[in-house]
Amino acid sequence: MSNGLFRIPEPRNEPVLSYAPGTPERTALKKRLDELSARELEIPLVIGGREVRTGRMAEVRVPHRHAQRLARCHQAGPAEVQAAIEAAAQARRTWAAMDPHDRAAIFLKAADLLAGPWRQTLNAATMLGQSKTPYQAEIDAACEIVDFWRWNPHFMERIHADQPVSPPGQWNRAEYRPLEGFVFAVTPFNFTSIAANLPTAPALMGNTVVWKPASSAVYSAWYVLKLLEAAGLPPGVVNFVPGPGRQVGDPALASPELAGLHFTGSTAVFQGMWRAIGEGLSRYRGYPRIVGETGGKDFVFVHPSAEVDATAVALVRGAFEYQGQKCSAASRAYVPESLWPQVRDRILAMIAEIRVGEVEDFSTFMGAVIDRAAFDSVRKYIGIARDSSQAKILAGGRSDDTKGFFIEPTLIETVNPRFKLMEEEIFGPVLTVYVYADIRLDEAAELCASTSPYGLTGAVFARDRDAIADLTRRFVDAAGNFYVNDKPTGAVVGQQPFGGARASGTNDKAGSMGNLLRWVSMRAIKETFDPPTRYEYAYMRDR
Numbered sequence: 001m002s003n004g005l006f007r008i009p010e011p012r013n014e015p016v017l018s019y020a021p022g023t024p025e026r027t028a029l030k031k032r033l034d035e036l037s038a039r040e041l042e043i044p045l046v047i048g049g050r051e052v053r054t055g056r057m058a059e060v061r062v063p064h065r066h067a068q069r070l071a072r073c074h075q076a077g078p079a080e081v082q083a084a085i086e087a088a089a090q091a092r093r094t095w096a097a098m099d100p101h102d103r104a105a106i107f108l109k110a111a112d113l114l115a116g117p118w119r120q121t122l123n124a125a126t127m128l129g130q131s132k133t134p135y136q137a138e139i140d141a142a143c144e145i146v147d148f149w150r151w152n153p154h155f156m157e158r159i160h161a162d163q164p165v166s167p168p169g170q171w172n173r174a175e176y177r178p179l180e181g182f183v184f185a186v187t188p189f190n191f192t193s194i195a196a197n198l199p200t201a202p203a204l205m206g207n208t209v210v211w212k213p214a215s216s217a218v219y220s221a222w223y224v225l226k227l228l229e230a231a232g233l234p235p236g237v238v239n240f241v242p243g244p245g246r247q248v249g250d251p252a253l254a255s256p257e258l259a260g261l262h263f264t265g266s267t268a269v270f271q272g273m274w275r276a277i278g279e280g281l282s283r284y285r286g287y288p289r290i291v292g293e294t295g296g297k298d299f300v301f302v303h304p305s306a307e308v309d310a311t312a313v314a315l316v317r318g319a320f321e322y323q324g325q326k327c328s329a330a331s332r333a334y335v336p337e338s339l340w341p342q343v344r345d346r347i348l349a350m351i352a353e354i355r356v357g358e359v360e361d362f363s364t365f366m367g368a369v370i371d372r373a374a375f376d377s378v379r380k381y382i383g384i385a386r387d388s389s390q391a392k393i394l395a396g397g398r399s400d401d402t403k404g405f406f407i408e409p410t411l412i413e414t415v416n417p418r419f420k421l422m423e424e425e426i427f428g429p430v431l432t433v434y435v436y437a438d439i440r441l442d443e444a445a446e447l448c449a450s451t452s453p454y455g456l457t458g459a460v461f462a463r464d465r466d467a468i469a470d471l472t473r474r475f476v477d478a479a480g481n482f483y484v485n486d487k488p489t490g491a492v493v494g495q496q497p498f499g500g501a502r503a504s505g506t507n508d509k510a511g512s513m514g515n516l517l518r519w520v521s522m523r524a525i526k527e528t529f530d531p532p533t534r535y536e537y538a539y540m541r542d543r
Ligand SMILES: NC(=O)c1ccc[n+]([C@@H]2O[C@H](COP(=O)([O-])OP(=O)(O)OC[C@H]3O[C@@H](n4cnc5c(N)ncnc54)[C@H](O)[C@@H]3O)[C@@H](O)[C@H]2O)c1
Pocket: 186, 187, 188, 189, 190, 191, 194, 212, 213, 214, 215, 244, 245, 246, 248, 249, 250, 264, 265, 266, 267, 269, 270, 272, 273, 293, 294, 295, 296, 326, 327, 328, 425, 427, 456, 498, 499, 500, 504, 505
């Protein structure tokens, strides 16, 4: 332990670079894209710091150019999961005992490496593997990961600083112990930052981790792991076991050593995992901590006092950036009929300009959706609108999978506020709008608050201050991240802690003290300096 009350450096958010023509970051990113694109990787498992090759292979392809194979990835199964659990147990002995400042230093160093020499590797890997544009990669794979790794040590310090009072004669202490067992981190395809944060937040708090990345994002996940190794993360702290969901998930959840699940992904998968833990409860040493951030059906509610241009831009960016594949994406909007013609025409004008294509072409605003399953699923939803008398496709709706999984930004108007596309998560570039009569605003707000089972993000556009206050109150349970006059995407660590309630998850807020508290188990220590030496109490003395 340290002989000093060390202070974690004050966190600050990593500035977002512009990649504008002529900037050094643009040149560096293009060079790195060329370098990564020129070679195919073979991605092994990494268990206890050793590379493991199973020979059972999955392919990683570029979503916007699916003829190109980026990598072949070895797949884990039950035997490798068991080996990863054992490696985590072995590493826990020294990692849990390590001074928290030393653990923090590893992640702070990783943050600096990423802000500097590793930045364009993670950005390029995310662009190629997940079809993100330079800006979308930068805010995710560079800035948000750096932010997680700078802010989490700060939050850890604040947790450790929270100590009980000590009356005279005693010293009371709170110790924030890591959980007794391993944490299973299961990460989604759509954010490299989530892939980086889910294993490392519990690790920072002294836990060791078995990490299952999403198969469709294993390419950038591999570089996250290599960066952590470069920053000095000891072997066995994070064990990397890519593979099919159930092949990896079932044995991990069945292990008596499971102490926590850190999940982000779809609601259905999370609910299945929760059930599996519940049904097997008696096998565990304790009660596994379950943290899961899941799906959304995020809304924009437009008040008649809203500013048209700001509303239209928020809808376009909120709905179509990263092809609508954000849990926070605007996918349903409620617009008053008095504003709709102007808002609609502004959106149509922007959609007409938007370029969809290969993200290495820096003039694109959108790339491809992640894979064929996503492509088929989004097309199915568009087909439902096309076939319905209750909906009209105002723009987009076409798709092309000849070279990549491209889907046009699609604007749909429906006359049914409970139309399927107003209720279900689509996870693609589809925005459905219900136009309400201005005099029926109350009813529209009630519909907006109650239509979907989710409660992740939502936004209100209004200039009228009373309306802002009123709608903020009405939507109190409808969104864990609520925006006023801003799009519902783009939360920043340390600024808007992220997560939703209802079917959207446990709302433990990634990148906050709340999340880190789930990975520790407090021990209260009381030390008495001059303990009593007689058993009687004072009131007994007149006997
Ligand atoms: N709320 C949030 O913060 C947030 C953030 C990002 C994504 N999401 C949600 O994630 C979803 C999109 O991501 P996705 O397509 O990667 O989600 P997904 O649920 O298909 O997969 C998530 C992870 O779970 C794994 N998995 C699937 N079945 C499993 C099983 N039976 N056992 C163990 N692991 C299993 C996958 O391989 C992947 O690693 C959307 O619903 C989106 O809203 C939510």
